[in-house]
Amino acid sequence: MSDRIADIWGTRTPHAKDAPWPVRVDLHLDDGLAESDVDQWVQSACVLCSNGCGCDIAVRDGRVVGIRGRAGDVVNHGRLGPKGLYGSWQHLGEDRLTRPLVRRGGVLVESDWDTAMDLVVRRSRELLAEVGPLSHGFYTSGQLFLEEYYTLAVIGKAGIGTPHMDGNTRLCTATAAAAMKESFGSDGQPGSCTDVDSCDALFLFGHNMAETQTVLWSRVLDRLHGPDRPVVVAVDPRRTKVAEAAVASGGVHLAPLPGTNQALMNGLVREVIANGWVDRDYVDAHTLGYDELAVTVEPCTPEHVAGICRVDPDDLRRAARVFGTSDRVLSTVLQGFYQSHQATAASCQVNNLHLLRGLIGRPGCGILQMNGQPTAQNTRECGADGDLPGFRNWDNPGHVEQLARLWNVDPLTIPHWAPPTHAMQIWRYAEQGSIKFLWISGTNPAVSLPELPRIREILAREDLFVVVQDGFLTETAQYADVVLPAALWGEKQGTFTNVNRTVHLSEQAVAPPGQARSDLDVFLDYARRMDFRDRDGEPLVKWHDPEGAFAAWRECSRGRLCDYTGLSYDKLRGGSGIPWPCDEDHPDGCDRLYADGVFPTHPDVCEDYGHDLLTGGTTSPEQYKAQRPDGRAFLKAAEYAPPPEQPSADYPFVCTTGRTAYHFHTRTKTGRSRRLRRAAPEPWVELSAADAAALGVREGDLVRVESPRGRVEAPARVGRGRDGVVFVPFHYGYWDTGGDGHTRAANELTLTEWDPVSKQPLFKVAAVRVTKLADGTRPAPAPTTTASAPHDPAGVPATAGEDDVREDVTPTDPPAPPPTPERTPNVPHPASKG
Amino acid sequence: MHLATYLGLLHSSLTTLADAFRQVGQGHGDEPDVWHTCQVLAGRVDRQTEALLPVVRRYGEHRETEPERLHATGLESTRGGPVGLLRDLQDLYTLAGLADITWTVVGQAAQGLRDRELLDVVTSCEQDTARQLTWLRTRIKQAAPQALIAAR
Ligand code: SF4
Numbered sequence: 001m002s003d004r005i006a007d008i009w010g011t012r013t014p015h016a017k018d019a020p021w022p023v024r025v026d027l028h029l030d031d032g033l034a035e036s037d038v039d040q041w042v043q044s045a046c047v048l049c050s051n052g053c054g055c056d057i058a059v060r061d062g063r064v065v066g067i068r069g070r071a072g073d074v075v076n077h078g079r080l081g082p083k084g085l086y087g088s089w090q091h092l093g094e095d096r097l098t099r100p101l102v103r104r105g106g107v108l109v110e111s112d113w114d115t116a117m118d119l120v121v122r123r124s125r126e127l128l129a130e131v132g133p134l135s136h137g138f139y140t141s142g143q144l145f146l147e148e149y150y151t152l153a154v155i156g157k158a159g160i161g162t163p164h165m166d167g168n169t170r171l172c173t174a175t176a177a178a179a180m181k182e183s184f185g186s187d188g189q190p191g192s193c194t195d196v197d198s199c200d201a202l203f204l205f206g207h208n209m210a211e212t213q214t215v216l217w218s219r220v221l222d223r224l225h226g227p228d229r230p231v232v233v234a235v236d237p238r239r240t241k242v243a244e245a246a247v248a249s250g251g252v253h254l255a256p257l258p259g260t261n262q263a264l265m266n267g268l269v270r271e272v273i274a275n276g277w278v279d280r281d282y283v284d285a286h287t288l289g290y291d292e293l294a295v296t297v298e299p300c301t302p303e304h305v306a307g308i309c310r311v312d313p314d315d316l317r318r319a320a321r322v323f324g325t326s327d328r329v330l331s332t333v334l335q336g337f338y339q340s341h342q343a344t345a346a347s348c349q350v351n352n353l354h355l356l357r358g359l360i361g362r363p364g365c366g367i368l369q370m371n372g373q374p375t376a377q378n379t380r381e382c383g384a385d386g387d388l389p390g391f392r393n394w395d396n397p398g399h400v401e402q403l404a405r406l407w408n409v410d411p412l413t414i415p416h417w418a419p420p421t422h423a424m425q426i427w428r429y430a431e432q433g434s435i436k437f438l439w440i441s442g443t444n445p446a447v448s449l450p451e452l453p454r455i456r457e458i459l460a461r462e463d464l465f466v467v468v469q470d471g472f473l474t475e476t477a478q479y480a481d482v483v484l485p486a487a488l489w490g491e492k493q494g495t496f497t498n499v500n501r502t503v504h505l506s507e508q509a510v511a512p513p514g515q516a517r518s519d520l521d522v523f524l525d526y527a528r529r530m531d532f533r534d535r536d537g538e539p540l541v542k543w544h545d546p547e548g549a550f551a552a553w554r555e556c557s558r559g560r561l562c563d564y565t566g567l568s569y570d571k572l573r574g575g576s577g578i579p580w581p582c583d584e585d586h587p588d589g590c591d592r593l594y595a596d597g598v599f600p601t602h603p604d605v606c607e608d609y610g611h612d613l614l615t616g617g618t619t620s621p622e623q624y625k626a627q628r629p630d631g632r633a634f635l636k637a638a639e640y641a642p643p644p645e646q647p648s649a650d651y652p653f654v655c656t657t658g659r660t661a662y663h664f665h666t667r668t669k670t671g672r673s674r675r676l677r678r679a680a681p682e683p684w685v686e687l688s689a690a691d692a693a694a695l696g697v698r699e700g701d702l703v704r705v706e707s708p709r710g711r712v713e714a715p716a717r718v719g720r721g722r723d724g725v726v727f728v729p730f731h732y733g734y735w736d737t738g739g740d741g742h743t744r745a746a747n748e749l750t751l752t753e754w755d756p757v758s759k760q761p762l763f764k765v766a767a768v769r770v771t772k773l774a775d776g777t778r779p780a781p782a783p784t785t786t787a788s789a790p791h792d793p794a795g796v797p798a799t800a801g802e803d804d805v806r807e808d809v810t811p812t813d814p815p816a817p818p819p820t821p822e823r824t825p826n827v828p829h830p831a832s833k834g
Numbered sequence: 835m836h837l838a839t840y841l842g843l844l845h846s847s848l849t850t851l852a853d854a855f856r857q858v859g860q861g862h863g864d865e866p867d868v869w870h871t872c873q874v875l876a877g878r879v880d881r882q883t884e885a886l887l888p889v890v891r892r893y894g895e896h897r898e899t900e901p902e903r904l905h906a907t908g909l910e911s912t913r914g915g916p917v918g919l920l921r922d923l924q925d926l927y928t929l930a931g932l933a934d935i936t937w938t939v940v941g942q943a944a945q946g947l948r949d950r951e952l953l954d955v956v957t958s959c960e961q962d963t964a965r966q967l968t969w970l971r972t973r974i975k976q977a978a979p980q981a982l983i984a985a986r
Contacts, residue, residue, distance in 0.1 A: 134984035163979075418975045425976075428865070432916060434984040615871050617968030644870045753866045 004028075004082050005679045005801025008661050008785055009210070009218040013809055014225035018198045018363070020814040021219055025078035027806045028085040029058060029066035038066065043573065045073075045496070045504035046084040047143055047489045048664045050173075050371035051193075051213040052498025053080055054577055057089065057490055057509040064089035064490050064510055072815045073576045075193060075502055078808070081214030082676065083664055085805055089490055091672035097473055097485035098514025108483060113515065113525075116482050120439075121529045123465045123481075127437050128160070133415075137164035137426045137435040140384050141442030142172055142373025145494025145506070147549035148519040149375075149384035150556065151541060152441070155523060157383065158407045159532035159540050163415035164435060165386045167379040168443040170423035171761055172372030175338035177380050177387075178758035179347035179369055181608040182636050183355070184594070185601030185629065186391050187380055188561045191330060191366020192500045192579070192591045194817045196220055198364035201231045201251070201326035203319075205350055206261065206336015207370060210241035211661035211786050213499075217241075224249060231326065233319045235264065236336055237656065238686075238727060239720040240787040252319040255722045256309035258654045259643030259765040262342035265349030266640060267305030268320050270297040272356055277324030282358030286597035288627060289635035293352060296637035308640065310722075323353055328364030335372065335658065340764040344757035345613040345638035352635050361595035361820070368499065373665075375496040381562045382553065386420025389553075390560040391607040394420060395621055398604065406556055408534035419618065422759035423449075424752065431458045439467040441519055442486065446475035447666040447733035450750035450761045451709050452742065469522055472668045475733045486519050487512035488669075493546045494520065495572065501579040501590075503564070505572035520546060558583075561593075561600055561826055576815050581825040590825065591818040600827045601629035613638035616756030631830045643765045644753050647724065651767035653691070655705060655726045657746040661786050663731040671736060675801050683744055684782040685712065686719040686727035687770065689791040699790060700776025707768045710748030716772075717780035718791045726768055727788075837943045842895035844936045845886060850908040851929045852879040858922045861912025865919060868973065875966050879933075882959045889952050916981035920974060927970045934963040 004010060004026075013022040029035070041056040046067075054073025058066035067088055069078040100116035101108040127135040138156050140149065149167075156165045177187040184190065196202070196219045210217040223229055224245060234246040235254045243253040256264045272278060273294055283290050302313035323329055331354065337346050351367060359365035371377055383389035392399035394416040404411035421429070427449065429435040449455045459466060459479035468480035471488045491512040497503045512518070517525075524541060532540035543549045547569050557564040557580075566582035566589070582589040600606055609624035611617060613636055647654055662679040663670045670676045685703050687695070697703055703716045705726060712728055721727055728746040742748055753762045779796040782788040790796045823829065859872025908929075912922050941956035943949075 131984050134980055417979065419972070421976075429980055429984075433986055434916065434980050612965050612968055614874065615965060615969035616867070616972065617965060617970075618972045619968075641874055644866070751866075753870060756867065756871060 001803035002805045002807050003801050003803050004085055004805045005675055005799060006785065008082055008214050009221055010079065011807050011809060012222060012225045014222050016226050017223070017228045021077050021197050021222060023071045023078045023810050023812045023814050025069050025071050025808040025810060026080040026085060027066070027068040027808070028804060033060070033065055041068070042507045042509035044490065044506040044509070045577065046080065046088055047374040047496065048083040048087055048669070049213050050374055050376060050499040051075060051216050052374055052496065052502060052504055052577070053084055053215050054504060055080060055084060059509050062510055064092055071810065071812050074815050074817060075498060075577060076215050077814050079215045079218055082662060083670060086675040087664065087670040087673040090674070091669045092488060092490060093513070094672040095473070096471055096513045096516065097483065098516060099485060100515070101483035103481045108480070116484060117525055117529055119482050120467055120526065123437060124530060131436070133160045133162040134164070134434065135436045136160050136162045137430065137438045139423060139426060139438060139440045139443065139445065140167045140379065142167055142169040142376035142379050143442050144375060144519050145492070145496050145546070146375070146378040146382060146553060147494045147546045148523060149378050149382035150389065150553040151520055151523045151549055153383035153389050154407060154541055155527050155532065157414050158409045159527060159530060161413045161415060163386065163418065164421040164426050164429065165384060166421065166423040166426055167385045168423070168445070168448060169373065169376040169379040169385050170759060171448060173338070173376040173380070174760040175343040175347050175755060175758040176333070176369035176371060178344045179351060182344060182348050182610055182613070182634060182757065183351035184599045184633050185606035186561050187607060188391070188593055189368060189500050190360055190593045191368045193219065194591055195330040195364050195366040196223060198328060199230050199330035200328045200364065201233065201322050203233045203323065203329060203331040204242050205235045205331060205333040206338070206340065207332045207334035208236060208240045208242055208658070208787060209332060211659055212334060212372070213370070214661055231322050233322055237722045237725045238787045251322060252315050254311050254315055254319055256311055258656050258725060259341040259646070260309040260640070261337055261340055261346035262349070262638060263300065263305050263308040263640035264311070264316070265346045266297045266300040267302055267316050268323065269293065269349055269352055269356070270300045271302065271317060271320030272324045272353060273297065275320070275324055278356045279358040282597065283356060286632055287355050287635050288629055288632045289637065293635045293637040296639060324357070328362070329354070329357070329359050330364060330366050330368070332368040332370055334370040336764065338760055339762065341643035341762055342638065342641065343755035343760050348613065348636045355633050355635055358597070361592050361597065366592060371499045374498070377497040377499065377501070381497070386422065388416070390556050391562055392560070393607050393609070395609055407540065408536060409540070410535065422754070424754050424759060424761060427455065427458055430461070430464050433461070433463050436463055437465045439469070440476060441469040444474040444476045444666040444668060444733070446479065447745050447747065448730070450747055450763060451752045452745055452747045453710050454752065469519060471516070474666070474668055475735055484522055485514065485516040486522065487516045491516070492518035492520070495550060497580070498577070502577040503567055503572065503580060504577040505569055520549060559826055563826055579818055583825055586821060586825050589818045590821055592820040593824045595820055595822050595824070598631040598824065598827055598829055599633045601631060601633065602828045605826070605828060610634065611757045613757055614641065631828070645751055645765055645767045647767050651707060651769050653724055653726045653768050653770055655707065655728060655749055655766040655768040656764040657728050657730040657750065659731065660729050660783055660788060662783060665731065666733050667731045679799055679801065680781065680783050682781040683712070683714045683729055683732040684717045684780040684788070685714045685770070686717045686721060686782065686788060688721050688723045688725065689718055690723050692716060692718040695770055695772060697772050698776065699792070699796065700779045701772055702774040702776060704771050704773050705749060705768050707749040707766045709751065711743055712746060712748055713743040713773060715776055715780035717782040717788055719788060720791050726770060730763070837940070838894045840936065840940055840943070841886070841890050841893055844933070844940055845883065845890060845895055847929070847933050847936055848879055848883045848886065851933050852876045852883070854909045854926055854929050855879065857909050858912055858926055861922065862919055868919070871969060875969070878962055882962060885955045885959060889955060916977065916985040920977050920981045923970055923974050923977070927967065927974065930963060930966045930970060934960070934967060937963060
C-alpha cells in the first residue's frame with residue numbers, strides 16, 4: 001500500500017521514448033473495506049482537474065465507498081492522483097444542501113422546489129418585461145456536465161436572449177481558447193497527452209503540472225526516469241517540482257518577474273529566428289504574419305529581455321537552443337501565463353514557436369494550451385461561456401443562422417451584435433445596477449474572483465437578485481436570494497471533455513442527498529416554467545434527460561471541429577474515453593489535430609476573426625477575409641507592455657496566487673476530505689529566503705500581506721521562490737472559519753484587471769507589502785512535498801498521510817492511442833474551398 | 835507649400851489625442867480595461883509625436899498661422915455613467931479619426947515629395963492609428979446596448 005499524500009505521483013513505471021506508457025491501477029477504498037465489499041463499480045472520470053482521469057466509482061449499500069483508475073483509459077492508464085483518490089467522493093455526505101433555501105426577512109430559510117423556482121421565475125419574468133434580456137446574467141462553472149452547459153446555453157441565448165453568460169472558466173482557461181482562436185482560427189487542442197511519451201523536449205510555460213495535473217506529471221516522470229529522457233524547460237517564478245526536474249534533466253528553469261512573460265516570449269521567438277531555426281518551408285506554406293512577427297521581436301535581444309524579466313540572458317539563450325534544436329517539442333501552458341499580464345499575447349507566442357519550427361500534429365510535437373477545470377472544455381464548446389455553441393463565430397451571420405435553424409428561433413434573438421459579455425464585465429454591470437438577475441451555478445465567486453471586497457459589495461446589492469445553485473452552502477450562497485441544492489458528480493449522469501478533447505461518460509452511482517437535483521434538471525425545470533417556445537410554438541428545450549441533451553448537442557456539433565456525431569452514451573460505455581472530433585469517418589476520434597498543417601482559419605469556418613493582441617480591438621470580417629488565411633495559421637505578434645500594477649515604494653513585492661496539489665478551487669469538495677484537509681489545512685504566505693531575512697521573518701511567523709484592495713494574514717513559509725515575489729494559495733475562504741474577518745482569501749489582494757483579448761483576470765501581478773505581525777510557534781501549514789517546500793527543511797515535519805492506496809503495476813497492455821488523421825475533420829482544405 | 839501647416843496640425847492633434855486618451859482613462863478608472871488601454875494608447879500616440887519630430891524639424895511647422903478650423907479641440911472634461919463612457923469614447927473616436935486622416939494627407943504629400951523618411955513614419959503610425967480606431971469601435975459596440983437599453 002502507498003501513502004499518496006506523501007508520494008503524490010506514486011510508483012514509477014519508466015519507459016523509453018515512443019514506448020507505450022505502462023498501466024498502473026490505483027485503488028482507494030474507505031477505511032476497513034476490501035474490494036470484495038464493493039457491490040458495484042460504476043464508470044466515470046475524475047472531475048477535480050482538467051486531466052479527467054478515467055475511473056470507476058465503488059458503491060456499497062447505496063453509498064460511494066471508493067475509487068479505482070481505469071486501466072484501459074487513454075488518459076491515465078489506471079492512475080489517479082491524490083485529489084481523485086482522496087477528494088472525489090469523500091465530501092458527498094458532508095454538509096450538503098438538501099433543500100432549496102429562500103431569503104425571508106434577510107435570512108435564508110429552508111423551503112421547497114416549487115416556492116424557490118416560483119420566486120426565480122417571477123423575478124425573471126418581471127425583469128424581462130421591465131428591462132428586457134440585458135437585465136439577466138448567468139455565471140456558471142467549469143465543473144458541470146456537457147448536457148447541463150448546452151441546456152443553459154440554449155436557455156440563455158435562445159430563451160432569454162442575453163449576451164451576459166460566462167463561466168468561471170474565464171478565470172481559468174479563457175486564454176487557452178483565445179490563444180487557439182487567434183493562432184489557429186478555433187478553439188481545439190492541437191496536441192495530446194500521448195505526446196509526452198514521444199517528445200525530446202518538454203516546455204512548461206507557467207504550468208506547475210506537478211501540482212495541477214498530477215497524473216499527467218506522473219506520465220512525464222516516467223519519461224524522465226526512462227532511458228532517453230526529454231529535456232525539460234520550466235518558466236515559473238517559483239522553484240516548483242517542474243523547475244527542479246528542468247534543472248535535473250539538463251534543461252533550464254527561467255524565473256521571470258511576474259508580468260513580463262511577453263518580453264520573455266518575444267526574446268525566445270527572436271532567438272529562434274536569429275539562429276536560423278525556422279522551418280521556412282512550413283512557415284511559407286502554412287502561416288501568415290511572419291514579417292510582422294520578425295520585426296516586432298527584433299529589438300528583444302537576450303540582454304534586453306533579461307533586463308525586463310530579470311533572468312540570466314544565457315539561460316534564455318539555452319532555453320531557445322533547446323527549442324530550436326530538439327526534433328520533437330511538446331509545450332504546455334497554464335495559469336502562470338493565462339492569469340498574468342498579456343496573457344493571450346504570451347500564449348500565442350508559444351503557438352508561434354511551434355509554427356515557426358513546424359512542430360505540430362506529429363507524435364511528440366504538440367501544444368497543450370491547458371485547461372484548469374475538468375469540464376472547462378465543455379463550457380467553451382457548448383457556449384455556456386458566452387461563445388456561440390460549437391465554436392461558432394458570433395460575427396459570422398451564417399453561423400448565427402445555423403443556430404437559429406437548429407433551435408428554430410429568430411436569428412435576432414441570439415445575441416451576436418457584439419462580443420459576448422465576459423465575466424468581469426457581467427460583474428461590472430451588476431455593480432452598476434443594469435444586470436439585476438444573476439444566476440450562479442457550480443462556482444464560488446465570493447472566494448474565487450479578484451478583489452473580493454468589491455465582489456461582496458456587488459453580491460449584497462439590494463437591487464441584484466442572486467440565485468446560487470450548488471452542492472454546499474458556499475460563501476457565495478450566503479448572499480443569495482434563492483439557493484438551489486445541486487446533485488454532484490456520482491449523483492447524476494452526463495459527459496465531459498478533458499484537456500486533450502477526450503470525452504468521458506460519468507454514470508450516476510448513487511442518489512443525490514435529500515431534495516438535491518442535477519443542474520440539468522434545474523435548468524430544464526426553469527425552461528419549462530418560463531415556457532420558452534420556438535418559432536412554431538413548440539417547447540424550445542426539447543429534451544428531458546442527459547442522453548436527450550447529449551443527442552441535441554451532437555446535432556449542434558455536426559460539421560464543426562468539435563464534432564461529437566460519432567459518439568453516444570453506448571459507445572462511451574465500457575472502454576476508454578474518446579477524443580473529438582469523432583464522426584462517421586473517424587469513429588475512434590482523433591488524437592492530434594493539424595497533421596497536415598491546415599488550420600480552421602477559412603472565414604466560413606473560423607470561430608473568431610481575431611483581435612489586436614495589445615488592445616483587444618476586434619478584426620472586422622472584411623479585414624479578416626482580405627488576409628485570405630484559408631487554412632494558414634496566424635503568427636500573431638505583440639510588443640511587451642509593462643503590467644498595470646508594478647511594485648512601488650509602498651507596495652514593494654509582487655504577489656502571485658496559485659494552487660496546491662491537495663486542493664481544488666475553493667475547497668468546497670477537497671476541504672471536506674479528511675486526508676486532503678490534513679495535508680494542507682490552512683493558508684500560508686510564501687516568501688523567498690532573502691526577502692524573509694530582510695523582513696525579519698522566520699518560518700511560521702504570522703505575517704500580513706496588504707495590497708491597495710485588502711489584506712491577508714497567515715503564517716509565513718520561508719520558501720524557495722524568487723526574490724521580490726510573494727505567493728499565496730487561493731483555495732482558502734471563510735466557510736470553515738468561525739470569525740467574520742476577511743483576511744484569509746488570496747483574492748482580498750488581487751486587482752480588477754484583465755487581459756484585453758481573453759478577458760482573463762490578472763491574478764498574478766498584485767503589488768503588495770508584507771509586515772510581520774507575531775512570532776510563530778510552529779512551521780507554516782504549507783505542504784513540504786511540492787513547490788511550497790521550505791527553504792530549510794530542518795524542523796518542518798514532512799507532509800504525510802497513511803498507507804491506504806493500492807497501486808497495481810499490472811502487466812496489462814496499455815490502451816492504444818487514438819488515431820491521428822492526416823486531414824483534420826471539418827477543416828476545409830485550401831484546394832477544396834474557393 | 836502647405837505641408838508645414840499640415841505637420842503643425844498633425845502635431846497638435848496628436849498632442850490633443852494623447853491628452854484625451856489619458857483624460858478618458860482617468861475619468862473612467864472604474865472600467866479597468868478602459869483605464870489601462872487608454873494609458874497604453876496614449877503612450878503610443880506620444881511615440882508617434884516623437885517619430886514626427888525629425889520631420890517637423892526639417893520642414894518646420896506653422897502652428898501660429900494655421901486656420902482655426904484645422905485645430906482639434908480637446909476634451910474639456912469626462913462624463914459619468916455608462917452613457918457618459920459611450921460619449922467619451924465617441925469623442926476619442928472623432929479625435930483619432932482626425933489624426934488618422936491627417937496622417938493620410940501628410941502621407942500623400944510624402945509620396946509626392948518622395949520623402950522616404952516621412953513615408954516610413956506615416957506607414958508605421960497609420961497602423962497604430964488604425965489600432966486605436968479598432969479598439970474604440972470594439973469597446974463602443976460592447977458598451978452601447980447595455981448603456982442605451984438597460985442602464986439607469
Ligand atoms: S490528475 Fe486530475 S483528473 Fe486525474 S485524479 Fe488527479 S485531480 Fe483527478
